[in-house]
Amino acid sequence: MPVQTQIQIRRGTASQWTTTNPVLAAGELGLETDTGYLKAGNGSSLWTSLTYINQIPFPLITTNAQSGTTYTLALSDGQKNVELNNSAAITVTIPLNATVAFPIGTQIQLLQTGAGQVTVAATAGVTINSNPGLKLRGQWSAATLIKRASDTWVLVGDITA
Numbered sequence: 001m002p003v004q005t006q007i008q009i010r011r012g013t014a015s016q017w018t019t020t021n022p023v024l025a026a027g028e029l030g031l032e033t034d035t036g037y038l039k040a041g042n043g044s045s046l047w048t049s050l051t052y053i054n055q056i057p058f059p060l061i062t063t064n065a066q067s068g069t070t071y072t073l074a075l076s077d078g079q080k081n082v083e084l085n086n087s088a089a090i091t092v093t094i095p096l097n098a099t100v101a102f103p104i105g106t107q108i109q110l111l112q113t114g115a116g117q118v119t120v121a122a123t124a125g126v127t128i129n130s131n132p133g134l135k136l137r138g139q140w141s142a143a144t145l146i147k148r149a150s151d152t153w154v155l156v157g158d159i160t161a
Contacts, residue, residue, distance in 0.1 A: 061079065061080060062080050063082075063083055064076070064080050064081070064083070065085065066082060066084050066085070067114075068086065069086055069088050070092075071084065071091070071092050073095060073100065073108060078103070078108060079108075080108060080109070081111055082109065082110050084110065084111065085112075085113040085114035086114045086116040087114055088116045089117050089119065090112075091119050092118060092120050094122050094145065095126070096123050096124075096125050096126055097126075097150045104149060104150070105147060107144055107145065107146050108145045109142060109143075109144050109145075110136065110142065110143050110157075112136040112138070112140065112141050112142070113140065114139060115139055117136065117138070118135065118141075119135045120135075120143075120145065126151045126152075126153065128153050128154070128155055129152070130154065130156070132159065132160060132161045133160050134155060135159060136157070137158045137159060143155055144156055
């Protein structure tokens, strides 16, 4: 989950800041109307760059490691990387929306870390669109499942028939 940071925006010229707000606190931004430049405060002076604003990290994709030969996707897999590691073939099953209601737009990354080839299977009533097939090509292949409608998914990536 991204970190949310509240940033106060002050509008006006630098001279207005000097008289009304001599110092912008750390994390505050100001917009100079005469120059259009953004100014960031570090608690004691104005900075002319935004290098200070680094409090909102990129969201990290967490991993769900699976070592069995079958796995049915769970709601908690949404926006995750599912790593599949077994020497035997592995089947990943997409459940019906009535069973697991992933929001439309959900993406699930699949990564085959073992020698066992991963096949993506649909529960009856689920459609998976892909080209050329529903298997990851080999060890260290990756693919992404994207939910497009209630029971319709697309599989894209390093896949084979």
